[in-house]
Structure formats: C-alpha cells, structure tokens
Amino acid sequence: MDVLTPILTDNWDAERAWTLASYESRGGYDALKKALSMSQDDVIAAVKDSGLRGRGGAGFPTGMKWSFIPQDNPNPKYLVVNADESEPGTCKDIPLMMASPHTLVEGVIISSYAIRANKAFIYVRGEVLHVVRRLQRAVQEAYLAGHLGTDIHGSGYDLDLVVHAGAGAYICGEETALLDSLEGRRGQPRLRPPFPAVAGLYASPTVINNVESIASVPSIIANGADWFASMGTEKSKGFGIFSLSGHVNRPGQYEAPLGITLRQLIELAGGMRNGNQLKFWTPGGSSTPLLNSEHLDVPLDFEAVGEAGSMLGTRALQIFDDTTCVVRAVLRWTEFYKHESCGKCTPCREGTWWLTQTLARLENGQGSEEDLDLLLDQCDNILGRAFCALGDGATSPITSSIKYFRADYLAHLEHGGCPFDPMASTVFAAEGASA
Structure with missing residues (x-):
C-alpha cells in the first residue's frame, strides 16, 4: 500500500542518523540557509500558507500562533519546544528526537528566526535521559558547525539553544505548567489571560510548540508551502x-x-x-x-x-x-490521571480520586448499575470545570467506554468480577458481555 510519506522519518534507517554528518549528507541545514535568506515575515507566511497545524494535540495553526507575538513588545522573545511527551500511548516525539535530533534543532533555529527570538529552549522529559544526552550532543554539534551561536552563517542573526530536562511530571505537558517548571517553580497551570504569546516565559512573548510541529518546519521551507499543503485533507494539511x-x-x-x-x-x-x-x-x-x-x-x-x-x-x-477488558483498561488510565493531577484545582484533584474508586468497584464486580450513572455524574462535575485540560482528558475514556461498552460494565456485575481471564486470554461468555 503506497500511502506512506517518509519525510520526518526518511533518514531514520541511515547509519548513525543522529549525527550531524549523516544529517547534512541528506541535505540537512539547507533549509536553514534558505530561511536566513528570507525575511522573518516571509518565513511566517510560508508556514501559514502550508496549513501546518499543531502536532501536539490541539491542532492550532502554527503560523497563526507565531503571528500573535507582539513585535512592539520591548521584552525578549522566546521559543519553547514542548518535548515533555508522557501521555499513555503517545510515543512519536521521543523516537524522532532519538533518531534524528538535528531535524528538531534545525526547525528550532528557523522558527526562532521567524519570531525574532534569540533564546530557545527544548523542554524534554527528564526520565528519558538517553534523549536528553542525544539532544545535548546535537546542539553541541550545531554550535561547532556555526548553525547556532552568534552571526549564524553571516546573517547577523544570533541564537542560543538550551536543552532543559524536566523532573518528570505529566502536568508539565500543559504549556503554562511547562513555563512555570522552566522558570524553576512547581509545574502547575497558569490562569489565562495573559496568554503565553503576550506574557509567557519570564513574562515575555513566548511561542510554545510541539516537537513534531517544529520538526516539520524545515521541510516546508525547503520544499515550499504548496508542497506541504498538497498532502492531507482540505482543512488538515500535510x-x-x-x-x-x-x-x-x-x-x-x-x-x-x-x-x-x-x-x-x-x-x-x-x-x-x-x-x-x-x-x-x-x-x-x-x-x-x-x-x-x-x-x-x-x-x-x-x-x-x-x-x-x-x-x-x-x-x-x-x-x-476483542480479548481486552475495556473496564480494566479505562481503570488503568484513570489511575494514571489521578496520580498525575497537580492538585491545584478541586474538580481534578478530588474528582480523579473518586473516579478510580468507582471504577475499581465496578472492575471487581461490586456495586450496581447505578454506579454507571454515578460515574457519568462525576465526569460531568469535572468536565469543563478543571483548571486545565487534564481533568477533561481523564473523563474522556470513561464516558466514551460507557457509551460503546455499557454491556461490558454490566457483565462485571453479573459475573461478580472481571469476565476476562488473563491466563487463558479469553473472555467468559457472560450474558450481556459485548466482547
């Protein structure tokens, strides 16, 4: 099936793909040199015209986010890359940074140039020490080659790039909590407004983008906005x-x-x-x-x-x-959100705890059908009322699983426990089980 488009992943199979020599042998940093010959506004326009939307979850147009930076603000401008990938199931940014860190570094330099930032940060999850070290070496190589530092390639543009290791909190994937952590405080979401574009890192204009969003920029500059926009769908380009x-x-x-x-x-x-x-x-x-x-x-x-x-x-x-117990899977996810709640707001701090209690009771075949309504009521009290999106995300697998697999929940009550037998990898023929 010829539907794959290896672009970010194209060099992953190259020998020592993470090194500068390997990256440059495939045209690496050519896009940077092209971008430096363009005006900053033209770079922003190219990213806008490409239709690139944030690859970190929200899907907000990247070029539009860049254009929000008030250039008349006398404070420094900052670019922050959110590399705190830690949600269960999400595993694209870490392989990208391991296989080809220079793709990200080149994207950081071009993006920083576009928004007129002279300082950039890559905030990476501290537990992935191997990624931290690989990024640090890639940044060092970029400095030695003149891609970073002062007067980059004679353009007059200066940029310093810092790789910052977080302390391992899922909440720091939320952009304002990431900023607090980067400033040395406990990672907790900030009240908005003001938004980061106006008062972000150190109360200065800041752009925060996901790893894949920034890593996509060099290919857009190298091949053109129309090339990128020719892929994908009408409103979801690339x-x-x-x-x-x-x-x-x-x-x-x-x-x-x-x-x-x-x-x-x-x-x-x-x-x-x-x-x-x-x-x-x-x-x-x-x-x-x-x-x-x-x-x-x-x-x-x-x-x-x-x-x-x-x-x-x-x-x-x-x-x-179809051998999987949906109730058990949802319980495991909910336990994760309970553990990772920063505790700043009551709906999330207390709500996720109560969700795990109710789910655990159902998983053990205890309680009654009314507990399903109780779960939905608990979710309703969290959704839209938490300080950030963590609380909303914790409710999503619960409400959707009850919508599609209500019979599985009832089967736990009828069976007096989970009807799934992990030793035999089968599902008991409990009456009413949809599995």
Whole structure:
C-alpha cells in the first residue's frame, strides 16, 4: 500500500542518523540557509500558507500562533519546544528526537528566526535521559558547525539553544505548567489571560510548540508551502507520524498524510495480532474518547475524528482486540490521571480520586448499575470545570467506554468480577458481555 510519506522519518534507517554528518549528507541545514535568506515575515507566511497545524494535540495553526507575538513588545522573545511527551500511548516525539535530533534543532533555529527570538529552549522529559544526552550532543554539534551561536552563517542573526530536562511530571505537558517548571517553580497551570504569546516565559512573548510541529518546519521551507499543503485533507494539511501500539503485528511509527484511515494503518501494520478482531482504540492517546470497530474508515484528520466524537490529538493509536477488558483498561488510565493531577484545582484533584474508586468497584464486580450513572455524574462535575485540560482528558475514556461498552460494565456485575481471564486470554461468555 503506497500511502506512506517518509519525510520526518526518511533518514531514520541511515547509519548513525543522529549525527550531524549523516544529517547534512541528506541535505540537512539547507533549509536553514534558505530561511536566513528570507525575511522573518516571509518565513511566517510560508508556514501559514502550508496549513501546518499543531502536532501536539490541539491542532492550532502554527503560523497563526507565531503571528500573535507582539513585535512592539520591548521584552525578549522566546521559543519553547514542548518535548515533555508522557501521555499513555503517545510515543512519536521521543523516537524522532532519538533518531534524528538535528531535524528538531534545525526547525528550532528557523522558527526562532521567524519570531525574532534569540533564546530557545527544548523542554524534554527528564526520565528519558538517553534523549536528553542525544539532544545535548546535537546542539553541541550545531554550535561547532556555526548553525547556532552568534552571526549564524553571516546573517547577523544570533541564537542560543538550551536543552532543559524536566523532573518528570505529566502536568508539565500543559504549556503554562511547562513555563512555570522552566522558570524553576512547581509545574502547575497558569490562569489565562495573559496568554503565553503576550506574557509567557519570564513574562515575555513566548511561542510554545510541539516537537513534531517544529520538526516539520524545515521541510516546508525547503520544499515550499504548496508542497506541504498538497498532502492531507482540505482543512488538515500535510503529513504526520501515526504511532500504532497494542494488538497489531507490527507496532511502530507510520508517517502518512492526514486523512488516512485506521483500516489502512492496521493493514500496513500487518493486521491484528492472532487474527483477532478490533474492539476499541484511541485516536489521539488516552485522553481522547475511545472509538470502536465502527470507526475503522473514519479519516484520521482533525475534522472527521471530531465529527466521530473524539479528537485526533497526538495520533497515538492504541489498538485493543476483542480479548481486552475495556473496564480494566479505562481503570488503568484513570489511575494514571489521578496520580498525575497537580492538585491545584478541586474538580481534578478530588474528582480523579473518586473516579478510580468507582471504577475499581465496578472492575471487581461490586456495586450496581447505578454506579454507571454515578460515574457519568462525576465526569460531568469535572468536565469543563478543571483548571486545565487534564481533568477533561481523564473523563474522556470513561464516558466514551460507557457509551460503546455499557454491556461490558454490566457483565462485571453479573459475573461478580472481571469476565476476562488473563491466563487463558479469553473472555467468559457472560450474558450481556459485548466482547
């Protein structure tokens, strides 16, 4: 099936792909030299015209976000790359930084030039020490080659780039919590407004973008906005890395135009494991509402997935077959959100705790059918009332799983526990179980 578009992943199989020599042998940093010959406004216009939307989950137009930076503000401008990838199922940025860190570094330099920033940061999750070290070496190589520092390639443009290791908090994936952490404070979301574009890092104008968003910029500058816009769908332009994990024969990273379907991706991944049937899946990580086998042919773009009742998010496709207990999976995710809640707001701090209590009771076959209504009521009290999107994300798998798999919850009550037998990898024929 000829639907893959290896661009960000094109050099991953090269020998020592992470080194400067390997990257430059394939045209690396040519886009930087081209960008430095353009005006900053022309670079922003190219990214705008390409239709690139944020690859970190929200899908906000990248070029538009850059244009929000008030150039009449006397404070320094900053670019911050959000590399704090830590949501269950999301696993595209870390492989990208490991395989080809210079793709990101080149994107950082071009993007910083466009918004007139002379200082940039890559905020990376501290637990992935191997990624931190690889990024640090790539930045060092870029300095030694003259791609970073003062008067880059005789352009008169100066840029310093810092690789900052966080302390391992999921909440720091929220952009304002990331800024607090970067400033040395406890990572907790900020009240907005003011927005980061006006008062972000050190109360100065700041652009915060995901790794893949920034890494996509060099290819846009090198090949043109029309080239990028020719891929994808009408409103969701370009390509993206789709991370398939779970019950497929060949899990991994599949780079393809937006609008590809899960059916096509599963075929590329060698089909479902052991010939089993698809039961449920996440289109954008564990914080997005679940979809089921009825959604195999939904185009994976921002609009179509939204119309299906979910979000494209980070394109973290977690695939679960019909041997999986949906209640247990949802409980595990909810335990994660309870643990990672920063505790700043009551709906999230208290709500996620109560969600795990109710879910654990149902998983053990205790309680009654009324507990499902209690769960939905708890979710309703969290959704839209939490300080940031963590609380909203915690409710998504619960409400969607009850919508599509209510019978599975009831089967736990009828069976007096989970009807799934992990030793035999089978599902008991409990009356009413949809599995």
